[in-house]
Amino acid sequence: MSSAIEEGKTYEPGTYPDLPPPASTVGIIGWVRENLLSSTANIVLTILAAYLIWVVVPPSLNWLFFNAVFEGASRDECRAVMNEAGVKGACWAFIGHRFELFVYGFYPEAERWRVNVSFFLMLAALVPILYDKTPQRGRMMIGSAIAPFVIGWLLIGGLGLEPVPTDKFGGIMLTLVIGVTGIVGSLPLGIALALGRASHLPALRMVCVVFIEFIRGVPLITLLFVASTMLNYFLPPGTTFDLLLRVLIMVTLFASAYLAEVVRGGLQAIPKGQQEAADSMGLKYWQSMRLIILPQALKISIPGIVNTFIGLYKDSTLVIIIGMFDPIGVGRASLADTKWQGLSTEVYVFVAIFFFISCIAMARYSLYLEKKLHTGH
Amino acid sequence: MKLFKTLAVSAAVALASTSGAATAGTLEDVKARGELNCIVTTGVAGFAAPNDAGRWEGFDVDFCRATAAAVLGDANKVKFVPTTGKTRFTALNAGEGDILYRNTTITMSRDADLKLTFLGVNYYDGQGFMVPKALGVTSAKQLDGASVCIQTGTTTELNLADYFRANNMSYEPVTIETNEEGQVNYLAGRCDVYTTDASGLASTRGSFDNPNAHIILPEIISKEPLGPAVRQGDDAWADTTRWVLNVLIEAEELGITSGNVKQHASKAGNNPSINRIAGTEGSYGEMIGLDKQWAVRAISAVGNYGEIFERNIGVNTPLGLARGLNAQWTDGGILYAAPAR
Numbered sequence: 137m138s139s140a141i142e143e144g145k146t147y148e149p150g151t152y153p154d155l156p157p158p159a160s161t162v163g164i165i166g167w168v169r170e171n172l173l174s175s176t177a178n179i180v181l182t183i184l185a186a187y188l189i190w191v192v193v194p195p196s197l198n199w200l201f202f203n204a205v206f207e208g209a210s211r212d213e214c215r216a217v218m219n220e221a222g223v224k225g226a227c228w229a230f231i232g233h234r235f236e237l238f239v240y241g242f243y244p245e246a247e248r249w250r251v252n253v254s255f256f257l258m259l260a261a262l263v264p265i266l267y268d269k270t271p272q273r274g275r276m277m278i279g280s281a282i283a284p285f286v287i288g289w290l291l292i293g294g295l296g297l298e299p300v301p302t303d304k305f306g307g308i309m310l311t312l313v314i315g316v317t318g319i320v321g322s323l324p325l326g327i328a329l330a331l332g333r334a335s336h337l338p339a340l341r342m343v344c345v346v347f348i349e350f351i352r353g354v355p356l357i358t359l360l361f362v363a364s365t366m367l368n369y370f371l372p373p374g375t376t377f378d379l380l381l382r383v384l385i386m387v388t389l390f391a392s393a394y395l396a397e398v399v400r401g402g403l404q405a406i407p408k409g410q411q412e413a414a415d416s417m418g419l420k421y422w423q424s425m426r427l428i429i430l431p432q433a434l435k436i437s438i439p440g441i442v443n444t445f446i447g448l449y450k451d452s453t454l455v456i457i458i459g460m461f462d463p464i465g466v467g468r469a470s471l472a473d474t475k476w477q478g479l480s481t482e483v484y485v486f487v488a489i490f491f492f493i494s495c496i497a498m499a500r501y502s503l504y505l506e507k508k509l510h511t512g513h
Numbered sequence: 514m515k516l517f518k519t520l521a522v523s524a525a526v527a528l529a530s531t532s533g534a535a536t537a538g539t540l541e542d543v544k545a546r547g548e549l550n551c552i553v554t555t556g557v558a559g560f561a562a563p564n565d566a567g568r569w570e571g572f573d574v575d576f577c578r579a580t581a582a583a584v585l586g587d588a589n590k591v592k593f594v595p596t597t598g599k600t601r602f603t604a605l606n607a608g609e610g611d612i613l614y615r616n617t618t619i620t621m622s623r624d625a626d627l628k629l630t631f632l633g634v635n636y637y638d639g640q641g642f643m644v645p646k647a648l649g650v651t652s653a654k655q656l657d658g659a660s661v662c663i664q665t666g667t668t669t670e671l672n673l674a675d676y677f678r679a680n681n682m683s684y685e686p687v688t689i690e691t692n693e694e695g696q697v698n699y700l701a702g703r704c705d706v707y708t709t710d711a712s713g714l715a716s717t718r719g720s721f722d723n724p725n726a727h728i729i730l731p732e733i734i735s736k737e738p739l740g741p742a743v744r745q746g747d748d749a750w751a752d753t754t755r756w757v758l759n760v761l762i763e764a765e766e767l768g769i770t771s772g773n774v775k776q777h778a779s780k781a782g783n784n785p786s787i788n789r790i791a792g793t794e795g796s797y798g799e800m801i802g803l804d805k806q807w808a809v810r811a812i813s814a815v816g817n818y819g820e821i822f823e824r825n826i827g828v829n830t831p832l833g834l835a836r837g838l839n840a841q842w843t844d845g846g847i848l849y850a851a852p853a854r
Contacts, residue, residue: 472556477720
């Protein structure tokens with residue numbers, strides 16, 4: 137290494153040894169100078185931001201962790217502990233006592249293993265779908281196609297398992313059932329609707345347009361309400377069909393209408409030349425769609441599609457209106473327990489964390505997919 | 514045109530036959546189903562809420578269980594259908610539930626216009642106001658211009674409007690969906706006043722960190738007789754359920770409790786009123802489509818009215834409600850059940 141500089145020595149041009157950059161432009165100091173203190177405005181903003189963090193973060197942490205009470209059988213016990221210490225904090229004992237209710241809803245205790253097994257089955261089924269380097273992906277996909285039926289059987293029961301009526305479903309499990317079914321069901325339906333709307337067959341196009349515009353023109357809450365109470369007036373007497381099933385159908389239809397428009401946007405972004413090239417190759421309609429148009433259109437639509445999915449997932453909280461208990465519903469009902477009344481902040485923070493984790497996972501996956509499919513034009 | 518006609522006719526037929534089905538024997542439907550569908554709230558402290566283990570508990574819930582015990586012989590054969598204030602009557606009329614026990618005020622328009630049949634009163638309530646002490650208000654008459662947290666779709670909403678109009682005052686409504694939401698909004702200062710039934714106010718205030726910083730104003734501005742309801746047009750089912758309610762109230766008056774009801778049922782005693790309820794005299798159960806032991810099952814499952822009250826909302830619970838109007842007529846209240854005879 138010739139990095140050492142000899143004092144007093146003069147160097148020929150071009151032979152001066154490489155020097156490390158000045159200490160003030162590298163490392164932490166360099167980063168701080170560059171990003172936080174580069175101009176007067178920047179300095180002011182930095183100070184303001186630091187002040188805001190100082191005001192918000194320590195009290196939040198105190199409330200969330202340091203002053204929080206994790207053990208106790210009622211709110212009064214939590215309060216007693218906090219009064220003794222003279223602090224105010226969260227009473228997580230509440231969430232602890234109610235955790236199973238938050239996760240499983242009213243699912244019978246002895247049968248909850250079925251929910252757990254279903255959950256891991258779902259994860260396993262998702263791996264080959266979401267990750268294209270899965271070994272033996274083709275065979276795994278067959279498993280994924282069968283998994284929904286196995287999960288349905290596990291959750292509902294019958295055929296040797298204790299039947300569990302769907303009104304016992306609740307909490308996080310209910311959100312997952314509605315969210316996953318809605319997502320899985322609405323994607324193919326949405327693509328079909330988008331293709332139908334772009335079709336040259338007038339009757340088909342008409343049906344798709346009417347369907348999409350009708351569903352988009354009605355709030356989800358109305359559809360759910362119709363599903364839960366109005367349907368009974370129209371169905372022939374004696375036919376009751378499961379409330380959860382009605383909700384699943386409504387949610388799927390609702391999301392598919394939105395998805396159709398997202399996918400249609402993707403379809404319109406494909407240059408006409410692509411379709412013409414496919415035609416000139418002699419590809420049939422479905423072949424050209426499957427091989428040429430859709431792969432490109434869907435790739436463009438990924439952010440919009442995931443957007444719709446996240447929206448659908450969060451909209452599942454609306455089922456409280458028709459008396460089904462998603463995590464927020466469980467939380468609200470828990471607050472009516474005289475033992476725990478008034479701890480609403482804890483409930484909403486807990487539910488927010490759950491939704492944040494689920495939604496951020498979906499968002500990150502969509503980013504990963506976009507990067508992977510990025511072909512650089 | 515013909516298509517439309519056909520459609521209209523078939524829709525009408527379907528509608529007619531649906532309502533036909535609804536009137537034909539809810540009691541038989543319940544027995545055949547082996548489960549009572551009971552419409553309750555999505556959560557009102559003391560009246561209906563799931564406990565830590567997810568089991569429904571509360572004052573209204575116990576009446577549901579008593580009904581199930583009387584009709585089906587098992588207090589656990591109840592499916593609870595949680596509803597909000599806005600969806601409760603639609604749910605009942607659409608057949609999602611067989612009976613509604615959901616702190617519902619009996620009113621003329623609900624009875625006549627919404628086609629409900631009310632069975633009686635299980636709790637006498639009245640609407641009150643709660644304000645922070647710091648406001649310095651001592652009477653509801655001083656609330657001119659106040660912002661008021663009020664639950665939508667309830668009689669309290671209408672009472673509030675009536676009261677302020679009658680006293681020439683104005684107010685700013687802050688509408689909320691549930692009691693719990695009202696609590697949060699009130700504590701956050703988004704409204705000056707929280708109004709709901711006095712029982713609800715007491716329980717809400719009891720849950721505050723500092724209950725003494727809030728006062729419940731002395732004015733009770735409405736009558737709120739809360740009671741169960743069934744769909745109109747099925748008198749047999751209304752009779753069955755009405756007498757379950759009556760017999761629970763009368764049991765307290767006669768001193769029949771969950772502890773001694775079996776004893777009364779095993780052997781006829783000297784008091785004919787007790788004998789009739791205990792099934793050792795007459796055949797009163799048959800009159801309402803049940804067997805002799807119907808009342809015994811109901812009482813041994815959840816206890817008499819007084820036991821239900823004390824267990825869920827009485828003075829020894831966090832709600833701490835006194836019997837007040839809801840004491841038996843013999844104890845200075847207005848609880849006066851028609852006799853089972």
